Amino acid sequence: MMNYLRLLLISCVFLGTLSAAHAQGKITGVVTDSITHEPLAFASVFLANTTLGATTTEQGKFEFPKVPAGTYDIVGSYVGYGLAKKNITVTREAQQVDLQLAPTGNQLGEVVVKPEPNKPEEYKEFTNLFLGGTTFSEKCHISNPESVRVMYDDSTKELTARAKEFVQIDNDALGYRLKYYGLQFSYNREDGSIFYYGQPVFEEMTPRDEKQRKLWAANRMMAYKGSFMHFLRSVYANRVQAEGFMTQQIIISQNPKFERADKQRQALTAQHPDGKFTTAEQDSIETWESIAPVIASLNQNPLPIDSIRRASPTGKRVYLRFTGELQVAHFGEAPDPQYKRPMSPLGYPKTPIPPGPRQVSRLKLQGKEAAIQANGTLLNPLDVFNGEYWGFEKIGEFLPIDYTPGAAGLAPARQ
Structure with a gap:
């Protein structure tokens, strides 16, 4: 059986949705101390998993003048305080969202125990799993390693990592500085399962020259094409085939040799x-233990769009819907050179397929269907498990949900 990767790092924060009409709304608010109710000046406020962030004034006020309509997690952060988070839905109407942060600082007279330094081999294992093994991941580095606490529990065989405030990742391949707040990471060495969770915010890095600006733009497009975000946007817009995707049903059956x-x-x-x-x-x-209890095969016929997509009568709600498991191929985009596994071990359809390179992934639904947002995210991230190529891509290809292909979103080059 295929091992599926539960990527809560990339999934749990995917809550925004872009309006088809590009409607925008205004958000204002105040960040205060939850106990004294005093305003917190210069606190950080951001919409999770986007490039939208703000800093409070001396009166603790913040403002987002133009936010694409949709649903977001708005997060407040301040040194010495726990995160405050609210789920909001942005419409054309302006709204106020106030955040109260609870202090977490030590009480007067309390002894502060400095944690032991991370073991180099455990920290390296964490970074390899967290950042990933793609070509773009190799150009990512954590710039505040002292903020990360990595521990291994030999009884549970679990490697965990936490950050006191945030983990900062500089992605020199895409030109993003990612601040990942509230990191919760765990990896089980026995079953290979990985769990990520947190609230990240993206910052645009300034390219050193025009050449680097163009390179970042090209790399972002490369990371986007064929990605899970790209696929979900294609399903939402009813453009799966037009965007170069093909889906096929995976058939799981009992292996007669196993018994x-x-x-x-x-x-x-x-x-x-x-x-x-x-x-x-x-x-x-x-030899006997190597025989799997079940075997997977591929239905040679590509699935029509209505076999994987359901839309409400108004068309405003769209769902990814299928039974069992899917193989999803994207044509025209070569896989990363670091991907060493066979591409599509189950094969391809006998019908004519587009020539050239392809990326092949695998999907499984937790329930009967999963609600899709217009920007290529899931309303409930736990609804879908992905594997093969999509399970391979991690931080190196991580894009904000407000990314738009071809948009001039890069900071100007330094002169």
Whole structure:
């Protein structure tokens, strides 16, 4: 069976939605201390997973004059305080959102215990898993490693990481500085599962010259094309085929060889309660254990759009809907050179397909369907698991939800 990656890093913060009509709304508010109710000057306020951020005035006030209509997490942060977060829906009507931050500083006289430094091998394992192994990920680095606490629990076989305030990642491939607030990271060495959670905000980096500005723009487009965000936007807009995607049904069935192999393994094991096997017997056991209980095959016929997409009668709500598992291929975009796994181990349809390179991923729904936002995000991130190529892409390809292909969103080059 395919191991699916639950990417809460990339998913749980995907809450914004862009209006088809590009409607915008205004947000104002005040950040205060939850106990004294005094305003907090120069606090950071941002819309999670976007490039939209603000700093409060001396009176604790903030303003977002033009926010695309949709649903967002608005987050407040201040040194010595816990994060404050509210889920808001932006419309054309202006609204006020006040945030109260709870102090977390030490009480007077309390002894402060400085944590032990991270073990180099554990920190390296964390960064490899968190940043990823793509070509773009290699150009990402954490600029405040002292803020990250990495720990390993030998009893649970779990590697965890936390940050006191935020983890700052500079992506020199895409030109983004990512501040990842409230990081919660865990990796289980036994089953290989990875869990990410937090509230990130993107900042545009300033290119050193025009050449770098163009490179960043090209790399962002490369990261976008064929991505999960690109696919969901294509489903929402009913442009799956036009955008170069093809979906096929994966058929999961019982492996007829598994039951017989399992009986043979159990019988041989029962003959040797001491666990001492000959070399030939050990080879047989390893062969039997390598036989999977189920096998996957591919329906050769590409799925029509109405087999994976459901829209409400008004067309305002769109859902990703399918049974079982899907294989999703995107044509025209080559996979990253660092991706060493076979591309589409289940094969391709016998019908003619576009020539050239392709990226192949795999999807599984948690329930019957998943609501899609217009900007290519999920209303409930836990509704979908992805694997193969989409499971391989991580921080190096991480784009803000307000990214628009071809938009002139890059900061000007330094003169």
